[in-house]
Amino acid sequence: MAGNTMAATRMATTFPCNNCAGQGKNKIAVGWCDKCMKFLCTPCKKRHQKLKFSSNHSFMPVEDYHIFSLRKERPIMFCRTHPSKVISMYCRFHNHTICDLCKKDITHFNCKTLDINSDGTGARNSFAINDLNQRLRESSLTFGKILKNRNRNLKALDRQKETIVNQVQSFRENMRKAIEILIKKLLEDVDIDMTDYKTRLQTQIDDLKEKRKAIASHLEMIEELQLVGSNAETVNFIQDCAHIQTRHERYLLSLPESVKDLKLDLSIKESFQKLLNAEKLGGIRLTETEVEIDVPKNTDRTQIPYSAHQLGFDPHLCSPVHVDMDILTVRENEYNNYKNRTLSPITPKQTVKNRQENTVSFERKALVPTFYLSSDFVVPTEEKNDVMITGVLILDDGNLLLADGKNKRLLNCTEEGSVLDVYPLKDEPFDFTLVDSNRVFVTLPFKKYFQVVYPKEKEKRKIVELTYGCFGITKMNKLLVVACKTEGLLVIDHRGQILNTIITPVSYRNYVHSAGNKIYFTNDDDSSFICFDSSGDIIYKFKYNGSIFKGITSLPEGKVLVINYGSSPHVLEISTDGSKFLIDEPAFECLSLPYAINYNKTLRKLIISSECGKRIFVYRQ
Numbered sequence: 171m172a173g174n175t176m177a178a179t180r181m182a183t184t185f186p187c188n189n190c191a192g193q194g195k196n197k198i199a200v201g202w203c204d205k206c207m208k209f210l211c212t213p214c215k216k217r218h219q220k221l222k223f224s225s226n227h228s229f230m231p232v233e234d235y236h237i238f239s240l241r242k243e244r245p246i247m248f249c250r251t252h253p254s255k256v257i258s259m260y261c262r263f264h265n266h267t268i269c270d271l272c273k274k275d276i277t278h279f280n281c282k283t284l285d286i287n288s289d290g291t292g293a294r295n296s297f298a299i300n301d302l303n304q305r306l307r308e309s310s311l312t313f314g315k316i317l318k319n320r321n322r323n324l325k326a327l328d329r330q331k332e333t334i335v336n337q338v339q340s341f342r343e344n345m346r347k348a349i350e351i352l353i354k355k356l357l358e359d360v361d362i363d364m365t366d367y368k369t370r371l372q373t374q375i376d377d378l379k380e381k382r383k384a385i386a387s388h389l390e391m392i393e394e395l396q397l398v399g400s401n402a403e404t405v406n407f408i409q410d411c412a413h414i415q416t417r418h419e420r421y422l423l424s425l426p427e428s429v430k431d432l433k434l435d436l437s438i439k440e441s442f443q444k445l446l447n448a449e450k451l452g453g454i455r456l457t458e459t460e461v462e463i464d465v466p467k468n469t470d471r472t473q474i475p476y477s478a479h480q481l482g483f484d485p486h487l488c489s490p491v492h493v494d495m496d497i498l499t500v501r502e503n504e505y506n507n508y509k510n511r512t513l514s515p516i517t518p519k520q521t522v523k524n525r526q527e528n529t530v531s532f533e534r535k536a537l538v539p540t541f542y543l544s545s546d547f548v549v550p551t552e553e554k555n556d557v558m559i560t561g562v563l564i565l566d567d568g569n570l571l572l573a574d575g576k577n578k579r580l581l582n583c584t585e586e587g588s589v590l591d592v593y594p595l596k597d598e599p600f601d602f603t604l605v606d607s608n609r610v611f612v613t614l615p616f617k618k619y620f621q622v623v624y625p626k627e628k629e630k631r632k633i634v635e636l637t638y639g640c641f642g643i644t645k646m647n648k649l650l651v652v653a654c655k656t657e658g659l660l661v662i663d664h665r666g667q668i669l670n671t672i673i674t675p676v677s678y679r680n681y682v683h684s685a686g687n688k689i690y691f692t693n694d695d696d697s698s699f700i701c702f703d704s705s706g707d708i709i710y711k712f713k714y715n716g717s718i719f720k721g722i723t724s725l726p727e728g729k730v731l732v733i734n735y736g737s738s739p740h741v742l743e744i745s746t747d748g749s750k751f752l753i754d755e756p757a758f759e760c761l762s763l764p765y766a767i768n769y770n771k772t773l774r775k776l777i778i779s780s781e782c783g784k785r786i787f788v789y790r791q
Contacts, residue, residue: 187211230254541789547587559783642682672706685724692719710748
């Protein structure tokens with residue numbers, strides 16, 4: 171009865187052809203084009219199917235159009251390829267539902283399918299629908315928690331604004347007080363500096379007067395000897411006076427470098443000048459903190475895998491989209507493992523037989539801790555001159571400081587070799603040491619002074635005068651130790667005043683380094699490496715045949731690395747007592763004619779200038 175009523179209803183349902191109605195004709199439609207959303211009569215349907223763009227459009231009979239209306243409300247029941255057909259099975263290979271017509275098509279003819287209408291399928295009570303229901307509920311709960319968090323954060327922004335306004339007002343008051351203190355200190359510094367400069371000039375004046383007075387006395391003595399002096403007295407006077415006069419003449423030759431007009435000007439720090447010209451005092455800094463969210467279970471498994479095994483609607487298995495990741499995940503994990511891999515130490519070479527023994531024992535094995543090459547680059551230059559990096563330093567921010575001995579400059583660059591800043595120098599530098607975050611003392615061997623570089627104040631320059639030119643330099647507590655030609659190792663303060671002298675030959679391009687209460691020094695004259703205590707007594711003297719020692723740096727636990735410029739091995743690790751050393755050719759086999767070296771204990775990184783200072787190598791532990 172119901173079936174007959176349904177059939178009668180279908181037969182009574184008629185629609186006009188949309189194409190014919192547009193031309194003023196009245197024809198009864200026989201089908202519905204799902205793509206074009208039109209009712210078509212028999213002639214229009216045939217023409218429509220012959221056209222190229224619409225040849226693959228699907229039609230449904232007019233009597234089944236009521237099913238199409240139902241399809242809008244429950245689209246999941248109908249086939250995507252044949253909209254008028256209800257889905258009846260699930261294709262395991264293509265991972266979607268199909269109808270009976272799809273199964274007969276060549277696309278799905280050989281596919282394994284699952285009859286979803288059979289009682290054995292149990293789709294409505296399967297794990298798939300229950301799992302999906304639970305996941306939807308968990309997602310809804312999570313979205314609710316996130317919305318609550320967002321609303322709470324929105325209210326917190328208003329409170330943070332009030333805090334910022336109070337901070338700005340407090341900053342204004344603190345700035346006023348700070349400027350008053352700085353002005354007071356500036357005026358005090360002016361008085362102190364004025365006294366120092368006057369004392370400097372007065373000392374020079376007194377020295378000149380004393381020497382001129384001595385010369386006048388000698389002139390009077392000559393006049394007296396010429397009148398009444400004997401030959402013996404005259405000869406003795408000539409010998410004594412000639413020696414003194416030679417010293418006076420040498421002193422006069424050095425005066426052009428020390429006799430200078432002093433002029434005082436006020437120099438306001440660039441940072442304060444910028445503050446006066448600033449368009450903005452500051453701004454809001456956004457800090458984004460991750461919010462802990464309870465993500466619904468198994469959401470990490472909903473990704474479509476590279477090659478997924480389709481599970482279908484089996485009631486004992488999970489849903490089609492709830493599948494394990496396989497090949498794609500494996501490849502991603504392999505990449506992550508490669509990216510985060512831990513490099514194994516390079517296998518050390520075996521000891522060469524019949525090697526010449528030295529006065530100290532040595533072991534050929536990997537340095538402890540072992541270093542690995544992190545980066546290397548050729549030092550850039552805009553000049554025609556070659557580059558020669560004789561001083562190196564790794565800053566705590568990871569950037570590098572390099573002293574270019576041929577281009578009269580100090581470079582600040584990244585580990586990859588990109589130049590961040592250039593500090594011009596008055597002459598060719600050799601070595602430098604970082605006294606604090608804004609003072610770098612640079613030795614200029616061919617000048618009798620240091621140059622102080624201020625990285626944060628490029629306009630500021632300072633000279634510290636010395637008696638002789640110096641090469642290596644290092645910081646020892648609050649003092650400096652410099653290798654001064656013909657004088658030895660000088661312990662000086664930041665003004666150049668000599669506090670102590672360690673007598674040792676200093677010839678040319680010698681390095682010095684301090685660690686704790688020890689001072690290390692490389693001597694070219696006898697190819698030795700010497701360790702002094704802070705008072706200047708020798709703790710040990712180390713030699714290695716055929717070596718020309720250059721740069722020095724210290725490792726934790728009192729060990730020292732020293733560069734061997736002359737031959738391989740190029741890097742030696744010397745024990746704390748100097749009785750033995752370790753060598754590691756494989757770790758530093760890429761070096762050629764290395765020069766300077768520095769180790770940063772904070773970053774656990776090592777830098778070496780190689781190829782006569784043209785290339786930089788950075789190692790990590």
